[in-house]
Amino acid sequence: MVPDHQGREAARPHPHQRGAVDSVIEMRGLSKRFGDLVAVDALDLDVHRGEVFGYLGPNGSGKSTTIRMLFDFIRPSAGTYTVLGGSGADPAIRRRVGYIPGELRFDPRYTTADLIAFYGRLRGSVDTTYVDELLERFDLDPVRPIGQLSTGNRRKTAIVQAFMHRPELLILDEPTAGLDPLLQHEFHQLIGDVKRAGATVFLSSHVLPEVEALADRVAILRTGRLVTVAAVDELARHARQHIDLHLAGDASAEPFENLPGVVRATASGAVIRLVVEGNVDAVLKAAATLPVRRIVTHETDLEDVFLDFYRDQP
Structure with a gap:
């Protein structure tokens, strides 16, 4: 997962090597082309120290490509970046980062214990007591060969290796794929723990309820382009609300059709169904x-906002 870059020239980081102290990741005009395909197009983005930052978009939108450039x-085809003030190619920077890739490629002959020992040597030192806590927390047997593990257990191995050295930055690409709901909940608790300890989390996902539950801010990516960056609560304030009015008799939507903020008003039997934006x-x-x-109100989630952005953007 962290290949040997010995002898390779590091990618050119952003010239502002020691940027604002609250910027853990900076991207300026970051772009990647594969022939005629523009996978990532001129990203300008800052991830602040101590936040959980959600990086949203469907499969193929450029999320994983962005992360691969950071490491x-x-x-990059163009643009610059910094990770913790330097280059993600620098081994000293990587020791301070925890990483879960979207596609796990562990040697199937290794056990989880083998990987922990290997990454522990790369990172200098690991708190073995904390490693044991993580193994117990995710109910993971460290002595079974990874080739014998289920998809969910391989994902748990990835979680343990990413968190075990208490990194100051975690870059997570679809981290809960393959986990059952109970373990997803445990992972969410772990994110809360590391955030309270001061870590920064860059969470790439297309699981919108997960990002809504965890993130402070989100960036929405569409076909490699940044659509918006906003606080989750700010997006929620702009979300469309779904309201059902149950009447004593037959209902008509006419009184609501031209009201400020009403996006849609329909009636069926004794129920008026409204979609309202804003107040x-x-x-x-x-x-x-x-x-x-x-009156029945339906909880609005980030998915509605996300889909609205995708429908409204050209």
Whole structure:
């Protein structure tokens, strides 16, 4: 997972080697082309120290390509970057980073214990007590060959090796793929623990509820281009709300069709279904004039916002 770069020239990092102290990752015009395909297009992005930063987009949007450039696994076609103030190709920087790739390629002959020992040597020192805690937390047998492990257990091995040295930066590419819901919850708890300890997390995912639950800010990527960067609570404030009004008799959507903020109003039987963007004050005032028996609101999540961005962007 961390190939030997001995003898290779490091990718050119951003010239601002010692940037603002709260910027753990910086990208300026970062781009990658594969022939005529533009995989990542002129990214300008900062990840702040101590935050969980969600990097969102469907498969093929450029998320994994971005991460591979940060580690110098592939070279940018244009632009610059820094990771912890330097280059991701620098072994001294890598010792301070924990990494889970989207595709796990462990030698199947190795055991989890073998990998822990190998990465421990690369990183200088590892708290064995903490490693034991992680193994127990994720119910992982360290002596079985990785080739005999299920997809979920291989993912757990990746989690342990990424977190075991208490890195100050974690770069995680689809980290919970293959985990059952209980272990996903345990992973979320672990993210909370490392954040409280001061670590920064760069979380690339297309699992929107996971990012909504964990992230402070998110970037939304579409076909290699940055669509927006915003705080999760800010995106939620712009989310469309779904409201059902259950009336005592037959319902008509007409009173709501031209109200401020109402995106869609439909009626079926005794129920008026509304989609509202922003303030719902006008909707509530109109509803107060009707024989409303019950108001049902449906929780809005980041997925609605994400899909809206994808529909609205050219």
